[in-house]
Each structure stands twice: as C-alpha cells, then as structure tokens.
Ligand code: SF4
C-alpha cells in the first residue's frame with residue numbers, strides 16, 4: 209500500500225461532486241482558490257467531436273484545505289483528537305465549547321484537531337458554490353471520496369486542457385451510483 213502523504217498545516221481536502229456544473233466553463237470556486245492549478249476545469253469529449261465544459265476537479269496533491277472555495281464566512285467546528293474537546297474556530301481565533309475565547313497559550317496544535325463540521329450564521333448565502341457541489345473532508349476521507357468523481361491519472365490533456373473521455377465518464381457515473389444505493 210502506498211504510504212499516506214504527509215500534509216503540512218491543515219489536513220482537509222476539498223472534493224467537488226456530481227452537482228458541479230463547471231459554472232458553464234467559468235468556475236467560481238477556482239477564482240477563490242489561492243493555489244495555482246489546484247481547481248481545474250474538466251472538459252468532456254462530445255460524440256461528434258469537440259469539447260464541452262463538464263465539471264471541475266481538485267488536484268489532491270495541491271489542495272491545502274483552506275476552504276476558501278467552500279465558504280467566505282464560516283466557523284469551523286474542531287474536535288481534539290485525544291480529549292474530544294470541541295473548539296470553534298473563526299477568522300483564525302479559537303473559542304471553547306461555550307464560545308468563550310481560548311487564550312493563545314491554550315490553543316491546541318492543529319495536528320491535534322480534526323474538523324467535524326462548519327457553521328455559519330447564514331451559510332447558504334456564504335457558500336461559494338451555487339450548486340453546493342463542494343464538500344470539505346478530512347484528507348484521507350477526501351481522497352477516498354474524490355475517487356467517485358475524478359481520477360486525475362485517467363484524464364487526458366488536449367492542448368493544455370484536461371479532458372475526460374466517454375468511457376471514463378461512464379465508469380465514474382457508474383461508480384457514483386454506488387453512493388446512493
Ligand atoms: S463553483 Fe460549484 S458548480 Fe461552479 S465550478 Fe466550482 S464546484 Fe462546480
């Protein structure tokens with residue numbers, strides 16, 4: 209088995225699912241991503257020839273889990289992996305389970321925390337994706353989840369564009385149907 213990749217900083221991964229419409233070829237999420245070539249437009253081959261925007265995919269090796277593609281205003285709900293303690297994180301500040309600010313010297317190390325959810329006062333308005341196609345996952349879970357929606361090694365590159373052929377598209381759509389059995 210391949211050794212799990214070591215991640216620096218946050219351990220999250222963004223996954224774009226089947227709700228993604230590619231924003232008609234102008235991905236809104238991509239404009240929010242601070243990492244070059246992390247969110248990529250994917251084209252599909254048309255039966256009669258030619259290409260059409262299909263979805264976006266995330267380069268799992270590049271995503272730093274910053275969530276900037278996910279929401280422009282959210283509170284992250286973090287749980288301490290050892291103690292189970294809940295922390296709320298907003299704008300790089302930490303609050304305890306009673307929403308009281310946590311003193312700087314009591315803030316747990318990032319590596320000890322796992323994201324268990326996010327909250328926002330008005331989440332729907334603050335979400336970046338109009339189709340709710342972006343989900344944030346713990347990194348390993350995200351890797352497994354992304355396999356339902358894209359496999360970068362099976363994409364072609366045509367004139368610098370990523371392209372999915374009909375066979376790979378059908379394979380993924382078949383795999384996705386397992387998610388909803
Ligand atoms: S904003 Fe949503 S629909 Fe638009 S490209 Fe990104 S994931 Fe797809």
Ligand code: SF4
Nearest residue numbers: 241271272274275277
């Ligand atoms: S989480 Fe951050 S790095 Fe990852 S795709 Fe979204 S904006 Fe880009």
